Amino acid sequence: MAAVCPVGFDRNRLKAEVRATYARVAQDPHGDFHFHRGPEYAARLLGYDFSELRSLPAAATAPFAGVGNPFKMDPLPAGATVIDIGSGAGMDCLLAARRVGRRGQVTGIDMTDAMLERARGAAREDGLDQVRFEKADMTKLPFEAQSVDLVISNGVVNLAPDKPEVFRELYRVVKPGGRLQFSDIVIESGLSEDVRNNIDLWTG
Amino acid sequence: MLQVIEKAGFRNPAVRDFFDSFSGTSKENVARKFGVKGANFIAYK
Numbered sequence: 001m002a003a004v005c006p007v008g009f010d011r012n013r014l015k016a017e018v019r020a021t022y023a024r025v026a027q028d029p030h031g032d033f034h035f036h037r038g039p040e041y042a043a044r045l046l047g048y049d050f051s052e053l054r055s056l057p058a059a060a061t062a063p064f065a066g067v068g069n070p071f072k073m074d075p076l077p078a079g080a081t082v083i084d085i086g087s088g089a090g091m092d093c094l095l096a097a098r099r100v101g102r103r104g105q106v107t108g109i110d111m112t113d114a115m116l117e118r119a120r121g122a123a124r125e126d127g128l129d130q131v132r133f134e135k136a137d138m139t140k141l142p143f144e145a146q147s148v149d150l151v152i153s154n155g156v157v158n159l160a161p162d163k164p165e166v167f168r169e170l171y172r173v174v175k176p177g178g179r180l181q182f183s184d185i186v187i188e189s190g191l192s193e194d195v196r197n198n199i200d201l202w203t204g
Numbered sequence: 205m206l207q208v209i210e211k212a213g214f215r216n217p218a219v220r221d222f223f224d225s226f227s228g229t230s231k232e233n234v235a236r237k238f239g240v241k242g243a244n245f246i247a248y249k
Contacts (some may be wrong), residue, residue: 034229034230034231035225035226035229035231036225036226036228036229045223045224045225045227046223046225046242047223066242067223067225067242067243068221068223068225068242068243068244069221069223069244070244072220072221072244073220073221073244073246074246155225155242157205163205163208164208164211164212167208167209167211167212167214168212168213170212171212171213171214171249174249175249176249177248177249178248178249179246179247179248179249180209180214180217180245180246180247180248181244181245181246182244182245183223183242183243183244183245184205184242184243184245185225185240185241185242185243186205186219186222186239186240186241186242186243187238187239187240188238188239188240188241189237189238189239
């Protein structure tokens, strides 16, 4: 995976394409995309508990388009402050909110209005007070330094044009002793320049 | 990715699990060609 997008690559266009793609997912989660969505996929290929997903609002689960399962790793401690980078329709945030409980706090960050609207509606429907959603760029997080126990994310950092900038910002907000616990894609072979410059492959 | 995470200051970055996230999609062949998979990452501050 390229750590930084190619020289001359239009970062603003990339962000706009990402927003447009995921706005379409939010509006039509069952539409034609080249990546999976939904709770059946999450359970079958990623190991989520299907019965738990069925207990969540469909508004949060239908557009889910993650690539892994952050909850397969270490348990989320009760009372923890958690942020989800690129929270989409909020499925992972709702799962995290149930785990940290009412003494904890979960904040989902996303830059797509349609996803934020879905996520906020799903949180209201699920009756969870300890979760909220904010519009922000993952390189400019609206959090104080050293204020977060745990960062989750699912298939989003690979969409960032400058990954070192993202991880520097995450390091700023995570408390000493805190951790990253996220899912993303890995690419085992080297990519040609043509592939690295193909914006369709960056946005999916 | 692990090097980028470590360079930002995090300790002991590691991959814990892999997922065949693109199996059955229209990009399955491209994913197989380039070895694209989902993965779980962990790192500590």
